[in-house]
Amino acid sequence: MSDKGITYKDAGVDIDTGNELAAKYTELMESTFGSGVVRNDGGFGGLFSLKGLSGQCDFFSRFMDEPILVAGADGVGTKLKLAFMLKKHDTVGIDLVAMSVNDVLVQGAQPLFFLDYIGTGRCDKDTMLGLVTGVAEGCRQSGCALLGGETAEMPGFYPEGEYDLAGFAVGIVERAALLDGSQVASGDVILGLASSGLHSNGFSLARKALFEVGGYSIDSTLPELEKPLGETLLEPTRIYVKPVMKALELGSETPLHGLVHITGGGITENTPRILPADCNAEIKLGSWDIPPIFKVIQAAGNIAEEEMYRVFNMGIGMLVICPQASAEKISATLQANGEAARIIGRVTPGNGEVSFV
């Protein structure tokens, strides 16, 4: 504190570092800008024009009769603890984007833009840049613009080196193309798209099972895992936007009835969110390979099979539900866009539940 009285910097908030970071954020944001973004440097809000959409994506080349905005907000949860432990901060931003854009996608919507919130005790420049680098990477992977964000420096709020993240995505879909589950019908097949690992759910249980009960550390190497345990857990969440949008663009001759983002609650609790009341989703166990990390967690914590499927994605990050007649073409389209899909179940008459057979 100088003899001229205290300043904001004395109180732990460094406006100058914030301004320097803002300049670098701008570069990262620009790496994500598509045709819809309206430049607004220094302005109070991010701007996105709905006029130029047709140039951005084939999906919008048809006239929109009733555009519906689809919005989602999410965080990364306690997966962040792994980033703190590994001091690796440039991939959790991908997780942040993934959680929201995958939610927007499953309504049939093209994500348009994203905004992030970083809360931290002290703005460590490298950490903050790492975070926004990851966010920009996630935005590029999903073809949406990083339109703005907030880095909140809150002295005494978070332990040194820690932070929390929140993300917010907005997408758009023609009302007639909105996926809300009402199209799902008995006889449909269920395709499973592979997850890249735990994604961003179940980390409180995973950390307890592995580090408290199992006695592992982030550096543990296990014969069944290709990378050390910490790195395996931190693998960023897969973003399904581009391949799945290609499948949606196949149009009404190759109908796609429903999409499910497998987040907290697993296949067990997420699938009923789009099941009609008179249908069940019958998931065939053994129809895909459970990635080794889930078996390691289950063994370490002696966790019941049912609980595993209620908490973790178990290797399936997204479900694509379609008529039998569409399955081959949709699978081929996904495959051509880098996403291996396999049939893991079907829709049967029922009462809105998931059954594992």
Next chain:
Amino acid sequence: MSDKGITYKDAGVDIDTGNELAAKYTELMESTFGSGVVRNDGGFGGLFSLKGLSGQCDFFSRFMDEPILVAGADGVGTKLKLAFMLKKHDTVGIDLVAMSVNDVLVQGAQPLFFLDYIGTGRCDKDTMLGLVTGVAEGCRQSGCALLGGETAEMPGFYPEGEYDLAGFAVGIVERAALLDGSQVASGDVILGLASSGLHSNGFSLARKALFEVGGYSIDSTLPELEKPLGETLLEPTRIYVKPVMKALELGSETPLHGLVHITGGGITENTPRILPADCNAEIKLGSWDIPPIFKVIQAAGNIAEEEMYRVFNMGIGMLVICPQASAEKISATLQANGEAARIIGRVTPGNGEVSFV
């Protein structure tokens, strides 16, 4: 931990309490729904139709040639510490909404919807309901829909009884009506709208000055303050959306050239965000009454006058910049909608800076 192995609940995440809260959140969300909202219970994203806008607000009864979405993200900052100290959680949600919707408003846009993110260590039901009650109140005050949100229960992440909040708002404006400062011209008058207190900025400095240097406590009563110190500080941020939208609706015969949301950086740093490079904003000190709380903070911390104006709003939460000829009608419209405006300065030839005279 049962002998059947550990569960998610053992790891500190209570899905059932979460589900119970979700039902109450839905009621609160419904209290904010206008005509644009498309019901999507249990869905993955909040839905907002752009078709029904004309019914929601006179502003949209004219045809929109190029609709621009305006998005803002913000938090409440260390004002939350005051809520923790006072154990009062039902007003910081108003602050959260205010920070984002006032940012959206100053681009000339009508806020359409809002989403919130709550990060906490343990979902205390009353605290969470208090938070969302405040968020819903803020949304009603600003005429926007609470379209969704995320409550992230992260064991071990935040101290007991603490949390962080992030908020996201999306608004819409016709491109021709977008306010970006380019209309501001020398000769314009600057109207100031009163703040309700500190709003959500400068709390790190305020807490340091009052509680560390000054030795006050939240219960301190001072002759110049109507309420105890803690309550005075926690006063929710004023939301300017409804009265200012009425002023914008006056249309092209009563032009309004610019709006400035006075947040972190005060009048000093926020006003240049919309000033043309050849204009200054000349602010007349003494043209409004500085609320007593700012004088108490300044005296407690022996803070320089210049620093006060660079950190705090000093009693002015928003600037309205308009031609002299519009000033009377705009003032009267604001007044009729509950917002007292006074002339606190004018735009002069200059170089994009604020001068206090």
